[in-house]
Amino acid sequence: MASMSTSRGRVLVGASIILLALNLRVAVGSVGVVMSSLQEDLGLSPTAAGLLTTLPMVCFAVFGLATDSIVRRIGLHRTVVLALIAITIGLALRAFADGPALFFAMSFLALSGAALGNVSLPPLVKVHFPDRIALMSALFGAALMGSGTISSLVSVPVSQGPGGWRLAVGMWAGLAAITLLPWLRLIGHDVKTKIGGAGGLPASAVIRSPLTWAMLLCFGAQSGGAYAQFGWFAQILADGGVDATTAGLMLSLLTAVGMPMTLALPWLIRRWGQTPLLPLCFGGVTTMGWLGVLVAPSQAPAAWAVLLGLGGGAFTWVLAMIGYRTRTAAGTSTLSAMTQGPGYLVGAISPFFTGLLHDLTGSWNASLIMLACAGVIIAITGTYIARSGPLESRI
Template sequence: MGASGLGVPCSVVLPSPVIPRAYCRPARTPWLSEAFNGPVRAGRWFTGATIVLLALNLRSAVGSVGVLLSAVTDDLGMSATTAGVLTTLPMVCFAVVGLSTGAIVRRLGLHRTTALALALVLVGLGTRAVADSTVAFLATSVLALGGAAMGNVVLPPLARTHFPDRVAGISALYGAALIASGTLSSSLSVPAAEAFGSWRVGVGLWSALALLALLPWLTLLSRDVRTSLAPTDRLPTGQVLRSPLTWALVVCFAAQSGGAYAQFGWFASIVVDAGTGPATAGALLGLLTGVGIPLTLCLPWLIARLGGTGVLPVAFGALTVAGWTGLVLAPSTAPALWAVLLGLGSGAFTWCLTMIGQRTRTTAGTTALSSLVQGPGYLVGGLVPFGTGALHDVTGSWTPPLVGLAALGVLIAVAGTLVDRSTPLEDRLVPTSRG
């Protein structure tokens, strides 16, 4: 495949088996101001903006419903059990659809799959806003979340394809956009619903953002990117699954995603039970989420200087352990400090996505690894918030579940160090499987 017209080659097979060191372990690369240089081109900026817009849509289906759940359940007559199913749908969809996205990309191409993901988000959010029954609301939620799941998987290969020399920079930008997506949708949906007197507005307004993101992707469909040029170029799933890198990333991703969803679901309840007021607890949760944005934007600088040493995953793990331990020992003494520590530890999420791109040499490798890591990672991680609540109910205390959550920080440090020091995925596969 020839030049894409976007400032980077669309070929998924690199022209030489000798890959620059920067693909395996980042050199000292300038910060985000140069994320699109090399050289700066209008097409390159345009593609980068479309990737960031994509990420900005991938948490709105979750954030907008979580804060309006009581209004939705009352209006639709939804039972508590059904509402519980609704809260678990994101992780289930991220896992199941995430596992199948690699095959969809191979069939449709990277750009068409991205456009399909945004179309599903658009249709799902739009129709969910007019759903008149519980079944319809759940079905349209699955559509929107399925599109978000596909978007999760295609982000790393998009970065690998269009910004092979700036994977960390573009990953930081879309990672910050992912965080902003959840923050904006959870903070603006309630005011919008109150302003118009209906939860449907708060849920449905995000479909306009999905439409805005979809339009530029439609212009890229004629210059699509395939993840394999021929059957012999494909990466056999069995070989990818046998790679130690794959499983180290699965463990690290599952640990950080499980801890993150436990934070979203239980942090406020933990500090409220310790004596903090509900309004303050909500502000602390916002602080926890917000501190992740500047850290994410600093990741290219950090990876350029510390990549390959294991320092970053150990730091993320240590911050996570410290945050949960603080909530065990002194939950009411310095809750803001524990929120900041947990928020900084959550930088492991964007770091994992960046490693998916930096520990592969090709678009095919990045797509395969992204799908096989995020699918099982979200599936296993989804058990953590459920287990946290169940353990609290059984023991009548937050201490046992918090100790378990702190242990996830140890897994992030150990598995993340293996990832950070690993060679690229394709180096461990037989030559004929490289794609």
């Protein structure tokens, strides 16, 4: 592989990072669309199917927190290799499952690899593209979004062919195996980040940093809102008088708006810099979108979907800020783990509480007010992040 300091080397590394991101949602996206077939063939109960849909967020939270320790022990590139090996084996072997136990075990393995990859992306960008953080964050953010969408779209027709659901969920192991090849070459240029010790960052001090908590709350509020959208947005619109077909299309519109918003992030950061304007806008349109659904769900559902889709730009913005608010790969790795691990846990429980509030109150009003408040949290914590100095200067 070309030297990573050359233009060709940087292009190859950049492509490898984008390929990595493309693998991090296929274990999720390829399952939901074939769930009925899985239940029938593997004998999955409704409870087991529910656990399977929750498993990704649990893995992202638990293994997200563990990623920094793994990076310190074996290096950043080796962590990526480990992640891709886990994804490859997990995706391949769960296609041969003859019962729930093996399918759950291999899904757990693939998702744990995806969790390692999630947290590794910001420090990879910090190490290899410190001068292009916004651009690379936007590209891998778009790849993450595309990963789930593409795997869902492609898995449906494949599952209806001769290979059935097994080919639909197993074929993505090929993508992971291909992605693994350039990363095996990059092991020779590995990077270890040391937390603690001489020149390192004490983990206890990082945990106490207000910047860490602002990052965690901002990412958690965005993640929680996003997964509530995926789980309940269409149903909320339908209960508000929108026909079921249109409600489903509104969810698709919301998701579609997120892609160009993410790709526009480098220009937005270049235009307004690292000022509070962007998080205030992301939080503001998120709150406006949920309040619109609360007040007039059937009058302008497309407008609410667009507003919420634009608010989703907070996801990539926070990931970019992980790189901007740290000086070293060590700081980026630690902040990424402490932001994404707990943040995804919030994402896992948010749809549950959204539904619980509905069941307790008999309407969606309390749930929608809670989700609108998430936009306020994004605005407040994002403003603090935008005005903050580097993590290393605050501990």
